[in-house]
Amino acid sequence: xxxxxxxxxxxxxxxLLVASxxxxxxRVLQKAVDSQVKQESILRNxxxxxxxxxxxxxxxxxxxxxxxxxxxxxxxxxxxxxxxxIGPYTYRENRPKVDVHILDNGTRVSALNPKSYVxxxxxxxxxxxxxxxxxxxxxxxxxxxxxxAGL
Numbered sequence: 001x002x003x004x005x006x007x008x009x010x011x012x013x014x015x016l017l018v019a020s021x022x023x024x025x026x027r028v029l030q031k032a033v034d035s036q037v038k039q040e041s042i043l044r045n046x047x048x049x050x051x052x053x054x055x056x057x058x059x060x061x062x063x064x065x066x067x068x069x070x071x072x073x074x075x076x077x078x079x080x081x082x083x084x085x086i087g088p089y090t091y092r093e094n095r096p097k098v099d100v101h102i103l104d105n106g107t108r109v110s111a112l113n114p115k116s117y118v119x120x121x122x123x124x125x126x127x128x129x130x131x132x133x134x135x136x137x138x139x140x141x142x143x144x145x146x147x148x149a150g151l
Contacts, residue, residue, distance in 0.1 A: 061091070061092055061120065064089045064091075067083040068086050070083065083135075089124045089125070089128050090120040092120050093115055096114070
């Protein structure tokens, strides 16, 4: 019985020692990881975070659909407009940061963010340079109706 108790106490002591060491190692590793993440997430020239921030890599696509007026001459004589929805016309948006200025203490960043759009033919129904789209100018029509109504 005495040997069993001593073995249990010894096993328990070794288990507690191993658990304490494991917790200490986990805490040290967590602090090291936190420190590394903090260093890499600061917007400083040369860091990975800065590269991703300066030139975002996931492409952003914008798709446009239009209502094409199929009877423009008849509308001019007072007929009801007939329209067909056409699209999408897809554009890839580029958003690089230029003219980046970072203050020495790292508390402020300023940059220009010019956007440009590139037509993506493979994801579009037609060619934006060639296709003729006639559409109703809704603001002009509403203005005309309000003018006729005397408002």
